[in-house]
Amino acid sequence: MLVRIYGAAEDSDVEELVGALRKGWEALRLPSDSLELQYWAPGLAAKHGRPDIHVHFRSTDADAELRRAVDEGSTIIAVLPDAPSAKSSLPPPLAKLNAFLRDRYGSYSCEALVDEILTRAILPRRTPQAFISYRRDDSEHVAAQLHAELTRLGFLTFLDTVSIGVAEDFQHELMWRLNDTDLVILLASPRLGGSSWVRQEVEFARTAGVGMLVVVWPDECFELDAKDKPKRPFIGQLIDPHSSPLLTREDLGIDPRLAAVDVHAMFTGAHKAPHSLSSTALDQLVAAALELRARALHERRLDLLSLVYRREKKRGNSPQHAALPGDLRVDRDGHPHLIRVFPFRPEPTMLHGTATMPKEGESSSAVYRENYPHDDRVSAMKWLAERDGFTLSPFTTRLPRPGGTK
Structure with missing residues (x-):
């Protein structure tokens, strides 16, 4: 990926971005030489190819x-301190583009900018999504606070109390959204083990390869019976201290889709529930979600790509990795066939792009994980995608057994 940066290398905001972007690229386990960063200078465009992404901080004579770049439809991210600075800092060619405003993100603006760049580089879906998993009587106020902040930042955020309509099947909609999210944010309060719903959500996320950010709760926020006291250091015992852990700290060191953030002693308000996160803790949590989101989606796609690869080998085909992440090429009946793997349910524009990419005489298919293959919405997707030379192929994920309360 070629990123052209408009700004001086010694500028603190440019230097911070470059370091964080290289770190984020490394976290995706992509070859370091596949990321090329260029600083704009007069005459550079004539010597190098077309950049994948332009990031504009400031420039002269550009x-x-x-x-x-605007005329070519290139991706250009104009970085501004705030909205009022647009008049003085935004070059005329970029006037019609919506800018990235640092003050919207505060202390985690660099993480947000890296997430924006990585999303555009490796993922076809632009709108970030999050799913908040929690025990209602422990952390309802914190869940609502987090939902409001993520929604303000443009996330499509699932919270059961506001995201499911009247008369809808609660369990069905909850699991439908869980399958399609970028990231589960688990509010691991000490009494979480009493919620069978949360256990199901965690089990499903682990089975389906959905990324998870675990928020480690301070025990002293609750008066607990001795039997309810979680035994650190196992996060799994925060989920249920009376059964085998679903998630351990060892997992956090091994699985790149998992991470934890410790908000110990960062609560405001009453000593016991209800309470809220301090602004410092909320910033820390959102920054961690932004750092993990693209990595978790990338890993989920790699997991599914591996399954598809092995399936093609069993069919006697010889799959080859294509230029774009998540793409495989095989021969079907003597003709080239493109397989595109998505880490979420593909949108109509993604299906259209996959279906129309092959040349005449070639074919293509889109693959993703699906937990409700007989849902009417899946049938509608298949109907939209139905055309000669294209197939929509959901991989079915087993659901945990329903039951219990939040």
């Missing part, structure tokens, strides 16, 4: 190149 209007001609920026205008050309």
Whole structure:
């Protein structure tokens, strides 16, 4: 990926981005030489190829190149301190583009900018999604606080109390959304083990390869019976201290889709529930979610890609990795066939792009994980995608048994 940066290398905000972007690329386990960062200088465009992404902090005499990039439909991220600075800092060619405003994200603006770049580089879906898993009587106020902040930042955020309509099947909709989320944020309060719903959500996320950010709760926020006291250091025992852990700290060191953030002593309000996260803790949590989201989706796609690869080998085919992440090429009946793997349910524009990419005489298919293959919405997706030379192929994920309360 070629990223062209408009700004001086010694500028603190540029230097911070470059370091964080390299770290994020490394976390995706992508070859370091596959990320190329260029600093714009006059005449550079004539010597190098077209960048995948332009990131504009500030520039002099770059209007001609920026205008050309806009005309070509290139991805250009203009970084501004705040909205009022647009008049003085935004070059005329970028005036019609919505800018990245650092003050919207505060202390985690760098993580948010890296997430924006990585999303555009490796993922076809632009809108970030999160699913908040929690025990209602422990952490309802914190869940609502987190939902409000993520929604403000443009996340499509699932919270059971606001995201499921009247008369809808609660369990069905909950698991439907869980399958399609980028990231589960687990509010691991000490009494979480009493919620069978949360156990199901955690079990499903682990089975389906959904990324998870575990928020480690301070015990002293609750008066607990001795039998309910979680035994650290196992996060699994935060989930249920009376059964085998679903998730351990060892998992956090091994599985790149998992991470934890410790908000110990960062609560405000009453000593016991209800209470809320301090602004420092909320910033820390959102920054951790932004750092993990793209990595978790990338890993989920790699998991499914591996399954598809092995399936093709069993069919006697010789799959080859294609240029784009998540793409495989095989021969079907003597003709080239493209397989595109998605880490979430593909949107109509993604299906259209996959279906129309092959040349005449070639074919293609889209693969993703699905927990409700007989849902009417899946049937509608298949109907939209039905055309000669294209197939929509959901991989079915086993659901945990329902029951219990939040």
